[in-house]
Amino acid sequence: MELIKKLSRRQFIDGEWVESQNKATREIINPFNQEVIMEVSEGTTEDVERAIQAARRSFDSGEYANEPGEAKGKKVRAIADKIKEHRAELAELETLDTGKTLEESFADMDDIHNVFMYFAGLADKDGGELINSPIPNTESKIVKEPVGVVTQITPWNYPLLQASWKIAPALAAGCSLVMKPSEITPLTTIRVFELMEEVGFPKGVINLVLGAGSDIGDIMSTHKEVDLVSFTGGIQTGKRIMKQAADNVTNVALELGGKNPNVIFDDADLELAVDQALNGGYFHAGQVCSAGSRIIVHNNIKEEFEKALIDRVKKIKLGNGFDETTEMGPLISAEHRNKVEGYMAIAKEDGATIAIGGKRPEREDLQSGFFFEPTVITNCDTSMRIVQEEVFGPVVTVEGFDTEEEAILLANDSIYGLAGGIFSKDIGKAQRVAKQLRMGTVWINDFHPYFAQAPWGGYKQSGIGRELGHDGLAEYLETKHILMNTNPEPVNWFSK
Ligand SMILES: NC(=O)c1ccc[n+]([C@@H]2O[C@H](COP(=O)([O-])OP(=O)(O)OC[C@H]3O[C@@H](n4cnc5c(N)ncnc54)[C@H](O)[C@@H]3O)[C@@H](O)[C@H]2O)c1
Numbered sequence: 001m002e003l004i005k006k007l008s009r010r011q012f013i014d015g016e017w018v019e020s021q022n023k024a025t026r027e028i029i030n031p032f033n034q035e036v037i038m039e040v041s042e043g044t045t046e047d048v049e050r051a052i053q054a055a056r057r058s059f060d061s062g063e064y065a066n067e068p069g070e071a072k073g074k075k076v077r078a079i080a081d082k083i084k085e086h087r088a089e090l091a092e093l094e095t096l097d098t099g100k101t102l103e104e105s106f107a108d109m110d111d112i113h114n115v116f117m118y119f120a121g122l123a124d125k126d127g128g129e130l131i132n133s134p135i136p137n138t139e140s141k142i143v144k145e146p147v148g149v150v151t152q153i154t155p156w157n158y159p160l161l162q163a164s165w166k167i168a169p170a171l172a173a174g175c176s177l178v179m180k181p182s183e184i185t186p187l188t189t190i191r192v193f194e195l196m197e198e199v200g201f202p203k204g205v206i207n208l209v210l211g212a213g214s215d216i217g218d219i220m221s222t223h224k225e226v227d228l229v230s231f232t233g234g235i236q237t238g239k240r241i242m243k244q245a246a247d248n249v250t251n252v253a254l255e256l257g258g259k260n261p262n263v264i265f266d267d268a269d270l271e272l273a274v275d276q277a278l279n280g281g282y283f284h285a286g287q288v289c290s291a292g293s294r295i296i297v298h299n300n301i302k303e304e305f306e307k308a309l310i311d312r313v314k315k316i317k318l319g320n321g322f323d324e325t326t327e328m329g330p331l332i333s334a335e336h337r338n339k340v341e342g343y344m345a346i347a348k349e350d351g352a353t354i355a356i357g358g359k360r361p362e363r364e365d366l367q368s369g370f371f372f373e374p375t376v377i378t379n380c381d382t383s384m385r386i387v388q389e390e391v392f393g394p395v396v397t398v399e400g401f402d403t404e405e406e407a408i409l410l411a412n413d414s415i416y417g418l419a420g421g422i423f424s425k426d427i428g429k430a431q432r433v434a435k436q437l438r439m440g441t442v443w444i445n446d447f448h449p450y451f452a453q454a455p456w457g458g459y460k461q462s463g464i465g466r467e468l469g470h471d472g473l474a475e476y477l478e479t480k481h482i483l484m485n486t487n488p489e490p491v492n493w494f495s496k
């Protein structure tokens with residue numbers, strides 16, 4: 001790929017592309033064939049320190065933070081235009097780096113464009129608010145200000161999409177940012193920093209550091225000059241970040257994992273429910289925070305549903321994400337495939353049945369990639385680890401229920417609360433159930449849609465805060481009350 005030859009291998013700190021302080025590099029691997037795509041800088045704690053200091057200086061100078069909302073909106077809009085212009089190369093880069101199908105990568109790029117457009121539009125919309133002050137001769141107003149220096153940490157499954165959910169609102173608000181993409185999939189984020197450099201921001205407003213969170217991540221949540229840590233990733237990393245940020249009472253926004261129920265009633269359109277169960281379970285090989293990995297189906301139709309699901313699963317085409325006929329790519333790494341595979345033994349030990357899949361494919365042309373067969377696990381109940389823990393692979397479990405109350409209890413029986421689906425032709429019932437699900441997103445007769453206009457985030461241990469929508473901008477704003485006495489006189493509270 002021609003772009004790879006030109007793409008920066010370095011970090012972007014204080015307005016310059018720089019190698020890591022100790023010149024270390026990391027190989028970026030194509031999960032389809034294990035070939036090295038390129039080597040990129042592996043940053044150090046000193047690099048992150050420099051990036052945070054640069055962000056602090058730029059924020060405190062006010063050069064970008066104090067620009068009118070309209071001007072910030074134009075910059076964010078210019079990034080959206082660049083994404084659109086470079087849509088094809090960005091999509092190809094994402095498929096190379098993650099193994100997802102090119103069709104999925106194109107859909108991601110369209111979402112990302114919409115996210116920048118949306119926050120560009122919001123940048124000049126909230127001018128604050130006048131308060132009806134109860135104190136005579138005072139003027140009272142609420143103003144919104146950028147929160148300050150933000151560190152942003154993203155996972156490998158939706159590299160640029162998750163980065164865009166953080167970069168766009170931060171820049172619309174007027175923050176200075178330090179972004180660290182996953183060390184496994186940094187390529188599209190590097191490319192977007194090149195594009196943002198072309199758009200032009202004052203030095204220090206946008207900073208990119210590269211490397212493993214286990215090596216350079218801690219300083220991003222412990223540094224005193226950081227005002228907000230925005231993290232998307234696994235629950236254990238999220239907990240660590242939250243604990244560390246507590247020392248300086250630094251704000252945290254956490255988008256964590258999920259074990260998302262897909263509740264199918266016996267009055268559902270069966271063909272639709274099966275089709276969406278596939279969409280929920282196997283899209284991007286199930287490496288989706290909101291994957292519908294926990295199917296909860298009415299016992300009246302359970303047998304028929306399982307048979308129809310397995311028939312469709314047999315037809316899922318595995319392969320190279322660049323091949324138009326491919327429906328499911330590989331998992332991201334050998335380590336991750338081992339983890340997914342390990343869950344098969346756990347499920348069997350707990351008494352579940354691997355109805356289909358549960359192993360690596362035998363096809364000759366898939367042997368170099370980290371492939372795992374789409375899997376359906378039956379005879380499950382909520383006590384099982386396979387039903388409770390996030391597998392993050394192409395694996396769905398199936399449980400049965402008899403009553404609406406039981407379906408709700410089962411669906412809510414999780415430490416997570418990210419998303420869930422309900423399939424029923426009875427809209428009254430579906431709405432009733434939706435109200436009782438403790439999740440940030442509930443889909444009725446659908447699975448997976450998300451877009452810039454609607455907030456995204458989790459209940460319970462799926463996270464804190466929201467991305468996207470008005471709430472997504474609010475994460476990057478502080479609220480200040482300013483009161484002015486228009487006729488000041490001594491109060492003489494204390495004697496003269
Ligand atoms: N809720 C959401 O919207 C959402 C979206 C995408 C992914 N996810 C979740 O992400 C997880 C998969 O991603 P992952 O395996 O990359 O997660 P991860 O937690 O291993 O890594 C995420 C990021 O955190 C960094 N990191 C690791 N240790 C760190 C530390 N001590 N301090 C700071 N950063 C550190 C990593 O380098 C990476 O950039 C899944 O659990 C998935 O559900 C959630």
Ligand SMILES: C[N+](C)(C)CC=O
Pocket residue numbers: 157158161287288289290450
């Ligand atoms: C938030 N989402 C659905 C785009 C990706 C989750 O992994």
